[in-house]
Amino acid sequence: NAGVMQNPRHLVRRRGQEARLRCSPMKGHSHVYWYRQLPEEGLKFMVYLQKENIIDESGMPKERFSAEFPKEGPSILRIQQVVRGDSAAYFCASSLVEGGSYEQYFGPGTRLTVT
Amino acid sequence: QQQVKQSPQSLIVQKGGISIINCAYENTAFDYFPWYQQFPGKGPALLIAIRPDVSEKKEGRFTISFNKSAKQFSLHIMDSQPGDSATYFCAAVPPYNQGGKLIFGQGTELSVKP
Numbered sequence: 001n002a003g004v005m006q007n008p009r010h011l012v013r014r015r016g017q018e019a020r021l022r023c024s025p026m027k028g029h030s031h032v033y034w035y036r037q038l039p040e041e042g043l044k045f046m047v048y049l050q051k052e053n054i055i056d057e058s059g060m061p062k063e064r065f066s067a068e069f070p071k072e073g074p075s076i077l078r079i080q081q082v083v084r085g086d087s088a089a090y091f092c093a094s095s096l097v098e099g100g101s102y103e104q105y106f107g108p109g110t111r112l113t114v115t
Numbered sequence: 116q117q118q119v120k121q122s123p124q125s126l127i128v129q130k131g132g133i134s135i136i137n138c139a140y141e142n143t144a145f146d147y148f149p150w151y152q153q154f155p156g157k158g159p160a161l162l163i164a165i166r167p168d169v170s171e172k173k174e175g176r177f178t179i180s181f182n183k184s185a186k187q188f189s190l191h192i193m194d195s196q197p198g199d200s201a202t203y204f205c206a207a208v209p210p211y212n213q214g215g216k217l218i219f220g221q222g223t224e225l226s227v228k229p
Contacts, residue, residue: 035217042222044219102147103164104149106151106160
């Protein structure tokens with residue numbers, strides 16, 4: 001029973017390049033959350049998606065960041081024209097939600113380094 | 116109002132001792148309070164969680180105490196072991212009709228000395 005999968009685990013990008021982070025939720029989960037963990041800081045919510053819908057993107061920076069969760073395939077967090085301040089660990093979590101379940105299960109994260 | 120405040124920032128406990136981490140919140144609409152454990156280089160792992168209609172929940176050596184009137188909750192780790200050394204995050208979740216996202220505390224770095 002595979003857990004939440006994220007790839008790549010490590011990603012190095014030069015300033016100005018694009019970063020694409022992928023997340024496959026746990027089997028049966030249709031709700032995906034993305035969180036960012038900056039060095040020496042806690043976890044901050046970025047965006048909440050269901051299949052083909054963005055439910056809450058209140059934590060997403062207004063520019064350069066976008067997310068999607070298509071009908072088929074993984075959820076993708078896309079960062080355009082990366083800057084050094086984007087260097088962080090990006091985690092996705094998935095949840096079942098139905099039946100009143102609030103439990104969110106995290107993937108291993110993608111560690112983005114911008115040089 | 117969406118903040119969760121966690122203390123202490125770091126904690127050193129001797130093996131066999133009790134580790135206590137505290138969290139406080141403002142938003143009374145929060146209705147789910149999980150704790151996560153994170154080892155270096157890994158993703159957070161759900162440890163234990165409580166709903167506000169319960170004052171205490173125990174799972175093995177881990178106990179959550181919840182004080183609804185004070186808007187505080189805490190994690191107690193009994194008989195702490197070196198393998199418990201990790202960063203612990205409390206969190207709060209508003210009802211799903213308000214988004215369902217996790218709002219995390221700042222984290223507590225626990226070190227259990229042998």
